Amino acid sequence: MSDHRTTAYAALRAELETLTTEAFRPELAEIDRLSTLEIVRVMNAEDATVPAAVAARLEPIAAVVDAVAERMARGGRLVYAGAGTAGRLGVLDASECPPTFNTDPAQVVGLIAGGPGALVKAVEGAEDSRELAAADLTALALTAEDTVVGVSASGRTPYALGAVEFARTRGALTVGLSCNAGSPLAAAAEHGIEVVVGPELLTGSTRLKAGTAQKLVLNLISTVTMIRLGKTYGNLMVDVRASNEKLRARSRRIVALATGATDAEIEAALAATGGEVKDAILVLLGGVDGPGAARLLAGARGHLRDALDRARAEAESRPQPQPQSQPEPQPQSPAQ
Numbered sequence: 001m002s003d004h005r006t007t008a009y010a011a012l013r014a015e016l017e018t019l020t021t022e023a024f025r026p027e028l029a030e031i032d033r034l035s036t037l038e039i040v041r042v043m044n045a046e047d048a049t050v051p052a053a054v055a056a057r058l059e060p061i062a063a064v065v066d067a068v069a070e071r072m073a074r075g076g077r078l079v080y081a082g083a084g085t086a087g088r089l090g091v092l093d094a095s096e097c098p099p100t101f102n103t104d105p106a107q108v109v110g111l112i113a114g115g116p117g118a119l120v121k122a123v124e125g126a127e128d129s130r131e132l133a134a135a136d137l138t139a140l141a142l143t144a145e146d147t148v149v150g151v152s153a154s155g156r157t158p159y160a161l162g163a164v165e166f167a168r169t170r171g172a173l174t175v176g177l178s179c180n181a182g183s184p185l186a187a188a189a190e191h192g193i194e195v196v197v198g199p200e201l202l203t204g205s206t207r208l209k210a211g212t213a214q215k216l217v218l219n220l221i222s223t224v225t226m227i228r229l230g231k232t233y234g235n236l237m238v239d240v241r242a243s244n245e246k247l248r249a250r251s252r253r254i255v256a257l258a259t260g261a262t263d264a265e266i267e268a269a270l271a272a273t274g275g276e277v278k279d280a281i282l283v284l285l286g287g288v289d290g291p292g293a294a295r296l297l298a299g300a301r302g303h304l305r306d307a308l309d310r311a312r313a314e315a316e317s318r319p320q321p322q323p324q325s326q327p328e329p330q331p332q333s334p335a336q
Contacts, residue, residue, distance in 0.1 A: 019180050021153050021206050023199035031201070043208075046201050050212045053197045054220075061220050064175050064191045068147045068221065069228035071173055073301070076145030078108045078225065081136070081163035083127030085207040086151040086214060087112030088119055093218040099247065101231040102239040108222060111136045113159040130162025137166050144171030149221070151214055152176075153206035155183020155194070164188045177217055179210040193217060230303030233258055238278040238304055251277045259284040278304050286311030 031039060054061075068078055080090025091110030097103045113132060114123025126132060137148065148167035150160035155178030164174045165188055176189035179197050186192025195217060197209040226232065231239045236258055242248040255266045258281045265284060272290035273279035282293040286308050293307070300306035 019154055021179050021210050022204045024203045025199050043201050050197055050209050053195050054216045057193055057195050060193050065224045067173055069225045071145050071147055074145055079148045081111040082151035083113035083157050083159045085211045089214050090151050093222050099241050101226045102241045127157050127159045130158045133159045133162035134166040142170045142172055147173040149175040150185050152185050153179045153210035155180045155185040160185055233304045255280050282307055
């Protein structure tokens, strides 16, 4: 090995030793000697600390959601970029948005260093390339309306850093999600979210607590953004895409829960709206036909509550039929 590479590895090792996510825990040095049940209990207790770490960062997470929703309402996209476990979690979150919220697959995108093949097999060296991240975002034709969330447990992964740095040159909103305090990733982004979960059960295995924390934060970002965009009605997924039998049954249940209508009324409303759950609810609660529901939702930018308010306002403004006047009773002549 050359002196240059030896020096580089020494510097990287020294850097890793400063990271909380890489810290060694001597109290767990003989965990392999414990019984299976004891190990399971220890690991479960470790996992139980993650939600509290996420809770400590709810204010910056909420600020990110508001900023993302504002851009997506104008047509922007949400893009996750990461390597390894972090990249897989981003791809997972993005892939779940179309069936859950009926989003276009291009609206929420997950990029993983090394491309789709890296989802199932490690691509050596891909995470070390800032240039690869720039190339992946260039292929998306990134704009200033988009948001790029760099995801990295360590907060130093070159691919995630490169994604955030490139996104800033395009004027896009940038977010850095990591699990170490004072991370370069958070510093590089406009919004830094650092969920410090502490050292892992297995030293440096950030697919554990750090991975769980990242999954929870990505759930928060995508789900609450979709709520802000009107993709739900209360806690009902009214934009669900009925692409299989289970989801078709769920669609009918959602309409029933939102309206209290009978099965026959629900089937008629879904037939009138081409199976669109949100439109069907508006037909039943707003007293409009299928085209009227589509028009009102378009005017309300997809927000069902606003569309319902518009439907009721239109109904109240229509002239009400006046009762027909009855002829005045004629006095009866006295009986002869």
